[in-house]
Amino acid sequence: MIATRESYGKALAELGEKNNNIVVLDADLSSATKTKEFASKFSDRFINLGIAEQDMLATAAGLATCGKIPFASTFAVFASGRAYDQIRNSICYPNLNVKIAATHAGITVGEDGATHQALEDINIMKSLPNMTVLCPCDDISTKWAIKEAAEINGPVYIRLTRPKVENIYDENEIFQLGKVKVIGDGKDIAFITNGITMHECIKAKEILKENGINVRIIDLHTVKPVDKQAIVETAKIVKHIITVEDHNVIGGIGSIVADVLSEEYPTKIYKIGINDEFGKSGKWNELLTHYGLDGSSIANKAIEIINKDK
Amino acid sequence: MEYSYNDLKKIASKCRRNILEQVYSASSGHIGGSLSCIDILVTIYFKHANVDINNSKWEDRDRVILSKGHCSPALYSVLAEKGFIDKDLLKTFRKKDSILQGHPDMKHIPGVDMSSGSLGQGLSVANGIALAGRMDKRDYKVFCILGDGEVQEGQIWEAAMTAAHYKLNNVIAFLDYNNLQIDGKVEDVMNIANVADKFKAFNFNVIEIDGHDFEQIDNAIIKAKQEKEKPSIIIAKTIKGKGISFMENVAKWHGEAPKEEDYRIAKNELETGGVI
Numbered sequence: 001m002i003a004t005r006e007s008y009g010k011a012l013a014e015l016g017e018k019n020n021n022i023v024v025l026d027a028d029l030s031s032a033t034k035t036k037e038f039a040s041k042f043s044d045r046f047i048n049l050g051i052a053e054q055d056m057l058a059t060a061a062g063l064a065t066c067g068k069i070p071f072a073s074t075f076a077v078f079a080s081g082r083a084y085d086q087i088r089n090s091i092c093y094p095n096l097n098v099k100i101a102a103t104h105a106g107i108t109v110g111e112d113g114a115t116h117q118a119l120e121d122i123n124i125m126k127s128l129p130n131m132t133v134l135c136p137c138d139d140i141s142t143k144w145a146i147k148e149a150a151e152i153n154g155p156v157y158i159r160l161t162r163p164k165v166e167n168i169y170d171e172n173e174i175f176q177l178g179k180v181k182v183i184g185d186g187k188d189i190a191f192i193t194n195g196i197t198m199h200e201c202i203k204a205k206e207i208l209k210e211n212g213i214n215v216r217i218i219d220l221h222t223v224k225p226v227d228k229q230a231i232v233e234t235a236k237i238v239k240h241i242i243t244v245e246d247h248n249v250i251g252g253i254g255s256i257v258a259d260v261l262s263e264e265y266p267t268k269i270y271k272i273g274i275n276d277e278f279g280k281s282g283k284w285n286e287l288l289t290h291y292g293l294d295g296s297s298i299a300n301k302a303i304e305i306i307n308k309d310k
Numbered sequence: 311m312e313y314s315y316n317d318l319k320k321i322a323s324k325c326r327r328n329i330l331e332q333v334y335s336a337s338s339g340h341i342g343g344s345l346s347c348i349d350i351l352v353t354i355y356f357k358h359a360n361v362d363i364n365n366s367k368w369e370d371r372d373r374v375i376l377s378k379g380h381c382s383p384a385l386y387s388v389l390a391e392k393g394f395i396d397k398d399l400l401k402t403f404r405k406k407d408s409i410l411q412g413h414p415d416m417k418h419i420p421g422v423d424m425s426s427g428s429l430g431q432g433l434s435v436a437n438g439i440a441l442a443g444r445m446d447k448r449d450y451k452v453f454c455i456l457g458d459g460e461v462q463e464g465q466i467w468e469a470a471m472t473a474a475h476y477k478l479n480n481v482i483a484f485l486d487y488n489n490l491q492i493d494g495k496v497e498d499v500m501n502i503a504n505v506a507d508k509f510k511a512f513n514f515n516v517i518e519i520d521g522h523d524f525e526q527i528d529n530a531i532i533k534a535k536q537e538k539e540k541p542s543i544i545i546a547k548t549i550k551g552k553g554i555s556f557m558e559n560v561a562k563w564h565g566e567a568p569k570e571e572d573y574r575i576a577k578n579e580l581e582t583g584g585v586i
Contacts, residue, residue, distance in 0.1 A: 054468060055465055066446070094416050095417065
């Protein structure tokens with residue numbers, strides 16, 4: 001079991017070994033964001049800005065103008081919120097090669113509570129021109145996402161989470177930027193999801209199988225550029241699409257899928273997510289249950305939807 | 311080529327005319343603050359900045375970050391005089407298909423080292439460039455022009471802490487201290503005084519000068535280049551609208567473009583050597 005933020009820390013250190021242009025910035029959170037692994041190996045390429053996220057992102061922009069590949073890390077709520085203008089005007093507008101590896105996204109931050117639980121970061125980042133948005137769900141896909149981010153020429157936002165999770169994919173899995181991964185081939189329900197809720201959807205899939213309901217899970221690891229084709233194909237094949245996210249239902253995966261389908265293939269969809277409210281303190285798995293985002297709740301919602309058909 | 315202070319005066323005069331032309335033909339732009347920092351920019355580009363007009367991306371070049379990005383007319387004037395861009399482009403300033411965007415655009419304008427416009431970010435950017443220089447063992451300098459209203463932005467002080475913490479002696483900042491912002495005098499809107507003491511407390515090497523005296527600007531840069539431990543800031547007392555008599559020290563010329571009558575008077579003053 002390994003958290004995606006930990007996978008990031010390891011992948012970053014490996015990347016640092018291979019590429020001298022990788023530099024890492026943090027804002028006093030390197031033990032939480034796991035950039036400290038890189039920092040301990042390459043101290044001359046690690047810059048701590050202290051508790052100053054705006055300064056961190058604009059400093060990263062400056063480094064990028066000199067051919068460096070900066071990875072800047074802090075909590076998602078601060079990266080997308082506090083440093084928004086710097087990301088917009090000093091990174092995205094001049095299309096600079098800064099990677100924002102934002103950890104502790106969603107309510108699974110847990111005990112720190114609402115001020116630290118980013119529930120709108122996908123919405124904010126996807127709306128920026130030139131930005132690529134990645135949300136890997138496990139160790140394998142995170143390692144790919146970090147390597148991929150370094151290869152992309154331009155700004156990238158990578159959404160990472162706090163809790164330890166199982167591997168969903170195996171070592172040899174191939175990922176492609178902008179192309180979904182599909183788990184299962186059920187035609188009753190498709191869950192479109194990413195990140196931590198991938199794991200909950202897998203649990204829901206098993207529960208639903210026992211109830212004779214066949215599910216496929218669409219891993220939307222690349223939120224932007226979104227795989228429009230796959231979303232439309234899915235709508236054509238399955239009876240119901242349910243989007244699941246540890247994010248506000250306003251502006252996240254649900255909104256993106258609704259956007260694509262209303263233009264390309266109008267389909268009623270169902271959204272499961274945080275219903276336009278702030279988070280709260282608690283153990284991360286208890287919070288998932290509280291907000292209807294755990295495997296059982298997701299399965300129940302799917303059953304409810306199927307039953308409406310009858 | 312070596313430029314004398316008299317040469318710089320002549321170049322600055324041409325630049326002031328360029329600034330007036332840009333803002334007038336666009337009917338838009340920030341003339342007051344461009345006129346207050348032009349002498350600084352001329353001194354930097356013609357006496358100090360190690361740049362190559364044939365290779366604007368030269369990795370060892372000195373960088374110039376116009377953090378007070380709204381004074382793009384000043385930057386564009388100097389880039390034109392220096393030879394980075396064609397003088398003919400100046401009349402296209404702020405027009406729909408021009409590369410001369412309202413605020414500096416590094417993607418399309420040769421010689422612009424960073425896009426700016428949202429205040430308070432340039433010093434952090436300068437620090438990033440300085441840190442890269444140190445990592446790569448390149449000894450270029452990074453000049454950064456700040457506005458006095460701009461230092462009301464908190465990020466400036468974050469960047470100041472960073473510059474001092476990392477001993478970025480290759481950062482040479484200028485404060486264009488013209489004491490005016492949009493809503494009036496800086497000291498009335500949000501007092502920044504005593505700004506020199508503030509930067510000293512932040513561990514900067516602080517030099518105070520008259521921002522329209524070429525010798526003082528030159529000597530300050532020479533002194534700053536010798537500093538080994540600290541970032542430098544040259545606090546330049548300037549006059550907003552300097553060079554056009556009716557604009558000097560008048561807040562409204564922050565972002566108002568002159569109409570025809572004012573333009574003709576201004577043009578005449580600048581051509582006949584009027585006030586300077």
